[in-house]
Amino acid sequence: MVSTPREQVFKERQSRDKGVIEDHRLMELHLYPGNQCNRDCDFCTVFGSPKGWYTDYTATHLDAALHSVMTHEQGAIKFYGGEPTLNHENVIWAVGYLRDHGFQGAIVVYSNGIQAERLLAILEADPLGKTTASLNYSIATGDGAPQMPLSSLRKLETYERANRGEIAIGHPDIVDSGRGVDPFTGEAARPKNNHQCPHCYPVLKTDGQFHACPFAVENKSPHFQLGTVDDSSETVTQNFQRFLTWLDTVHEPYAVEHDLPACTVCWKHIQQLPTPEFVSQQESYSLDGDIKSEG
Ligand SMILES: C[S@@+](CC[C@H](N)C(=O)[O-])C[C@H]1O[C@@H](n2cnc3c(N)ncnc32)[C@H](O)[C@@H]1O
Ligand code: SF4
Ligand code: SF4
Numbered sequence: 001m002v003s004t005p006r007e008q009v010f011k012e013r014q015s016r017d018k019g020v021i022e023d024h025r026l027m028e029l030h031l032y033p034g035n036q037c038n039r040d041c042d043f044c045t046v047f048g049s050p051k052g053w054y055t056d057y058t059a060t061h062l063d064a065a066l067h068s069v070m071t072h073e074q075g076a077i078k079f080y081g082g083e084p085t086l087n088h089e090n091v092i093w094a095v096g097y098l099r100d101h102g103f104q105g106a107i108v109v110y111s112n113g114i115q116a117e118r119l120l121a122i123l124e125a126d127p128l129g130k131t132t133a134s135l136n137y138s139i140a141t142g143d144g145a146p147q148m149p150l151s152s153l154r155k156l157e158t159y160e161r162a163n164r165g166e167i168a169i170g171h172p173d174i175v176d177s178g179r180g181v182d183p184f185t186g187e188a189a190r191p192k193n194n195h196q197c198p199h200c201y202p203v204l205k206t207d208g209q210f211h212a213c214p215f216a217v218e219n220k221s222p223h224f225q226l227g228t229v230d231d232s233s234e235t236v237t238q239n240f241q242r243f244l245t246w247l248d249t250v251h252e253p254y255a256v257e258h259d260l261p262a263c264t265v266c267w268k269h270i271q272q273l274p275t276p277e278f279v280s281q282q283e284s285y286s287l288d289g290d291i292k293s294e295g
Contacts, residue, residue, distance in 0.1 A: 009157045010169035013108075013134050016076075018199040019244050024233045026240065028076040028201035029069040030214045031094070033057060037083040039112055041138065041145050045178035045215045048082055055206040056087065057094040064229035065204050066101055068236050075105030078201075080214065084122070085115035092125040099127050107131040110170070112139045116152035120159055123166060133167045140169050175263040177215040195255040197247045197262040202226055202240050210236050212243045216266050223266075223275050239278045246276035 020027035033055055037048030046052075069075050077098060084091050095107060107126060111119050113135045123131050133156075138145035140153070147153070160167040203211045210226040211217050223246075226239040250273055255265045265273070 009160055010135060010140065010167055011165070013168040013170065018201075019241075021237050021241065022070055024068075024237045025070045025075070026068060026201055026237060027070055027074060028078065029065055030078045030080055030201060030203040030217075031057065031061075031065060031206075032203045032211075032214070032217055033081060033084075033087065033090075033206045035082045035218060036086060037081065037112070038086060038114055039083070039139065039145070041136075041179070043138070043144065043174050043179055045175065046082065046218050047178050052082055054082060054087065056090045057097075057206060059097065060229060061204065061206055061208070062094055062097050062101070064208075066098065066103060068204070068210070068233040069103075070105065071103050073104050073106075075103065076108060077103065077105065078108040078110065078214075080110035083115075084109050084111055085118040088115070088118040088122055091122050095122065095126050095131060104128070105130070109133050110136075112136045112148060113156050114139070114148045114152055116148075116155040120155065123159075132165065135167065135169045137170045137172045143172075144174070175215055176261050177263040177267050178218060195260070195262055196252055197266075199244060199247065202236075202243075204229070210239075212240065213266070215263060219266065219270070221266075221270050223270055223273065226278070235279055239276070242276045242278055250274060250276075 016027070035046045035048045035052035036050065036054035037052055038050060040049040065077060069077060079091055079094070091109065098107070107130060109119065109122055109131065111133055113119055113133070119133055123133060125131070135156070136145070137143070139148050141147065156167055200214050203214045203217050205211055205217065208229045210228065210231070212224040212226055213219075216224060224243075226243065227236045251262070251265055254260075254269070254273060255262050258265075258269070260269065
């Protein structure tokens with residue numbers, strides 16, 4: 001049952017501009033250590049499960065993040081998974097590492113909130129006090145998934161009341177990616193279908209791969225492979241721009257023509273689409289915009 005007072009405590013997180021790149025740096029980057037989770041929601045886009053995979057964040061991984069995201073106040077790094085609170089000590093270490101190495105921007109932790117004390121410990125660990133949380137809508141409200149324990153919810157509500165704006169609630173939208181919309185049992189009125197991709201920012205996974213989409217992060221198709229931690233930020237950001245162009249010129253026309261939700265195209269039809277025209281590791285733009293070879 002949806003609990004209206006819950007939604008009054010946690011405000012919905014507002015999205016920012018999409019596709020912003022400055023000096024070969026993304027305005028936002030997601031960090032993903034695998035899909036291990038203490039839940040297995042029937043709609044989960046990443047196939048979260050207690051049996052999911054998990055690999056710690058390391059300095060190599062975070063250095064690549066620091067090279068590819070804006071490090072000034074406009075930048076944002078978003079931790080998700082899987083469930084970040086299952087390995088909260090590694091997340092706390094990662095937040096400290098990012099701050100020690102000059103990251104001034106916002107940090108957001110996506111969490112189901114069940115391990116409330118661990119989530120609050122992550123928020124408290126940021127020396128700049130700019131780490132906030134975004135709760136899973138279904139698990140916070142009980143609409144579409146078993147609600148989190150009330151003892152956890154009370155702790156999070158109390159914290160939010162005392163620290164306004166530090167814990168938000170995620171969007172209710174369910175997209176057809178991963179386990180997708182078919183088994184979803186939440187309110188029928190929650191929006192599901194749209195031909196247009198929301199143009200999310202990319203993901204750096206702890207296996208060293210930059211993936212173009214946080215919703216499709218477990219989709220291994222080459223259409224999403226932007227590069228690795230060994231590639232320059234020029235290569236990764238150029239490939240992301242080419243992915244966005246591909247979304248507008250190839251993906252969306254296909255979704256419209258076949259009357260499919262955008263994420264369904266990625267999940268079930270992507271092999272019928274050509275890959276984006278990515279630059280390879282040996283290729284990058286010179287400053288005047290011409291393609292040149294590094295090899
Ligand atoms: C994959 S979860 C990982 C973090 C954490 N376990 C959680 O649930 O918040 C990140 C966000 O994705 C959302 N999500 C999961 N499956 C989704 C789907 N099919 N469509 C839209 N959002 C989805 C969750 O509600 C959550 O807000
Ligand atoms: S949506 Fe979050 S809580 Fe639910 S299974 Fe996926 S990762 Fe876990
Ligand atoms: S349409 Fe594709 S790229 Fe866009 S959010 Fe959905 S799965 Fe990701």
